[in-house]
Amino acid sequence: MAGFTLHVVCPNPALDRLQVVEHFTPFEVNRVADVRSLPGGKGMIVCRGARRLGATVAAHGFVGGFVGQVIRRGCEEMGVADRHIEIAGETRVTPVVIERSTGRSTVLNERGPQVTADEQDQLAAGLTAVVRLRDVVVSTGSLPPGCAPDLHATVARLALRHGATALVDAHGDALARVIDDARLNGIGNGTLVVKPNAHELAGILGRDLSDPADLLAAVDALHAETGATFVVTNGAHGAVWVGDGSRLVADSPVVDTVNATGSGDSFLAGLAVALGRGEKPAAAMALAAAMGAANAASLAPDVDPALVAELRERVTVGPA
Known part of the structure; x- marks a missing residue:
């Protein structure tokens, strides 16, 4: 399928400052x-990865201050349409310490700037104006202070009303609200894909x-309760897909891990x-697994398209 736009909603973008040390010693x-x-x-990493695959991408979210301008310039450099809402607060900075000897990383996540109800309305109006049938809308990441706790669910509903595919990667209460919304309202005219990891899903289910x-x-x-498709990553056990008539498990190709942040x-x-390209579930899982592994082989959250193509041939996808 050609001609789709990938709209990435990242309410709480950041400037990632990656600092590499040979051996990290706290204190x-x-x-x-x-x-x-x-x-x-999370959303900026999605944008970067999608652009590496040649997709048409637009970024939606909230940015402010000097750091917000850096995010806007970064979108331009990536070839991503900048549809962020300007806010009064300063976009956060995320220090990431990477230990080269082990590939492990330490991330310090700030909460982010305050976002008003009016700014959230502007975000929804901006999405409404541009999302089209067969587009893909990704809503992902933490919610900054002031954001409605059901923002991810609201974005998913908006996408589905326009016949788009909605993918949500959230955690905690935001994830629970997306699932509850699907139980109550169904999945509308499009496809809803919920993509937590196993730890996040265990957290909201309490088991x-x-x-x-x-x-x-x-x-x-x-899946039976909501009608949504669930894609759940599970570390070394790979990932599972349940929905759209398929029940699949995909392994994760082994790479030399440099930095797994953003995989x-x-x-x-x-x-x-x-x-967005209309690939079948098994093919979609193979590409996704290859992208996650390729990211782990890179210092910065990014992928080498040639490595992705190589790794995709090594992914095994079969019935769950």
Whole structure:
């Protein structure tokens, strides 16, 4: 399917400041070997990954101050349409310390600036003006102070009303509200895909889902209750897809991990682009898994398209 636009709603973008150390020692002076700054937050990583795949992408969210201008310039450099709402507060900065010897990272997440009800109305109006039939709308990331707790659910409803595909990657109460909204209101004219990880899903269900069989049973039940498609990542156990007449599990290709931060977001980018192109669930899962693995092989949250193509051939997708 050609001609779709991927609209990425990231309410709480950030400037990611990546600082690389050989060995990280808390509470002591650490010498930084390399520093990089780039637009971040979950949605910005989705935008970057989708652009690597050649998709047409627009970014929606809230930015303010000097850091907000850096985010806007970053969108321009990526070839992403900047549809952010300007706010009075300053967009947050996220320090990320990467330990080169292990590939582990430490992330310090600020809450973000205050967002008003009027600014949220502007975001919804901006989406309403541009979302079209067969577009894909991704809503992802934390909610800054002042944001309605059901913002992700509101964005999903808006997308579905326009016949678009809605993908939501949320956690905690925001994730619970998306699922509850699907139970109450159905999935409308489009397709709703809910993409938590197993830990996030366990948190809202209040039970242990570390056993893949328990996870699959929980996802089966949620799909039956809501009609939504669920795609749940589960670390070394890969990812499961339940919905749209398919019940699948995909493994994750092994790479030398440099920095796994953002791998779930790159997975989401691959999934969104594949669905926008009209690919079948198995093909969408293969691309998503390859994107997540390729991200882990990169210092910054990013992917090498050549590596993605190579890894996609190594992904195994089969019946769950």
